Ligand code: C2O
Ligand code: CU
């Protein structure tokens with residue numbers, strides 16, 4: 001970590017208070033190594049921001065996003081002779097209060113709300129969604145026109161929706177360049193050929209994903225199946241998404257997105273807020289009954305990781321990760337989630353009527369559960385085992401790819417941006433797995449930070465993380481291990497679609513490339529990185 005990098009982080013610390021400092025400390029303690037980075041410095045905000053420390057706690061109820069409802073049935077050429085549920089989902093501008101004492105915040109959202117409605121889907125039951133761009137034609141957040149795909153020649157407002165974690169044909173996956181402008185729409189189909197999991201949907205437009213998601217374009221997308229249904233886990237109004245993100249909010253209610261000190265190139269490599277929104281509210285409370293609840297924790301933040309815990313030593317029973325159920329519930333005091341990661345947890349309030357429990361992000365209480373008895377029995381159970389997770393044997397892989405998570409230098413050797421495998425988005429496709437084959441991918445992280453790496457289409461397993469010699473890598477591009485391999489802890493031993501690639505480590509994953517041939521993407525899920533070249537296409541070849 002060089003001085004310029006430190007300056008950037010310290011600047012952020014001044015801007016946004018205690019969180020950034022905590023991040024610096026976290027990064028400095030665990031996951032850093034010497035690294036030179038000449039990234040843009042953050043400009044101080046020109047408008048006064050809400051200081052969340054001054055806000056009243058727990059005065060707004062936690063919003064629970066409504067369930068999306070189909071507006072009818074339709075046929076689709078991919079499903080001959082069938083009639084499928086058809087959803088029409090409009091993206092619209094709207095204003096909402098993030099807190100009782102903050103003026104309304106203009107945002108963009110699916111169905112004019114953020115988080116958008118929750119999709120309830122079932123394995124084996126395909127559906128159609130028409131994503132409609134009904135947004136204004138002018139963007140309200142700072143576009144950087146130097147970024148590939150965000151040039152002034154493009155319409156400023158453009159969207160394309162991706163269902164994160166969904167196994168869908170390439171044409172329905174939300175290819176970043178398949179965006180459409182206001183007044184246009186895209187009809188995509190979702191075959192539902194995957195196990196129960198907590199997925200989420202969000203915008204993926206080339207070069208401005210970070211701004212569109214920051215504006216509010218995200219929501220939950222549940223996949224259910226009979227196997228999970230038969231377990232008797234908490235359901236109905238005791239099963240809900242808890243969608244977390246951080247924001248900076250100006251005192252007039254506007255969302256503030258940080259910019260660099262160069263007005264002609266406003267992109268910043270990280271965006272961290274000082275306020276944590278739970279389902280769109282700041283410090284909400286949630287009335288619960290003395291029974292079990294299933295919470296689907298989803299990190300939709302641009303760059304922040306969450307370090308979640310419950311007050312007074314209450315525990316989470318983690319039952320699932322990104323791509324569905326773990327083999328067995330895991331008792332956890334803390335849950336760390338990087339951007340786009342999910343944790344499905346059961347929290348048991350049985351016998352706690354009259355008490356309150358807090359959800360903490362690091363040391364701060366961000367949500368208050370108030371336990372009130374309404375006399376309903378709790379029919380739910382938490383079984384000892386959930387679903388087998390057969391391990392993929394790396395020895396069965398037909399191909400082992402070694403891919404850097406790194407930086408691109410300019411002509412004089414200054415790192416200008418972060419890249420994958422040293423390539424740009426527009427470089428020719430290099431990852432061309434064959435349908436139904438198993439591969440391992442090794443992410444060699446040569447930067448000073450962790451990056452959450454996500455592959456579209458597939459679910460994968462983490463094989464291990466292992467420290468390597470950066471100097472040997474830089475000198476000769478060979479991986480020389482300098483420590484033992486670390487197996488994933490139990491909560492990372494289930495099915496994943498996003499993995500934290502730690503600095504100084506080679507992170508190995510294994511997956512079978514099930515799905516339809518076509519073009520997909522893999523990328524860092526720090527949205528600022530993804531928008532600025534830390535995203536690559538891959539091509540799934542037919543078997
Ligand atoms: Cu959350 Cu490319 O996706
Ligand atoms: Cu995705």
Ligand code: CU
Nearest residue numbers: 451524526529
């Ligand atoms: Cu990254």
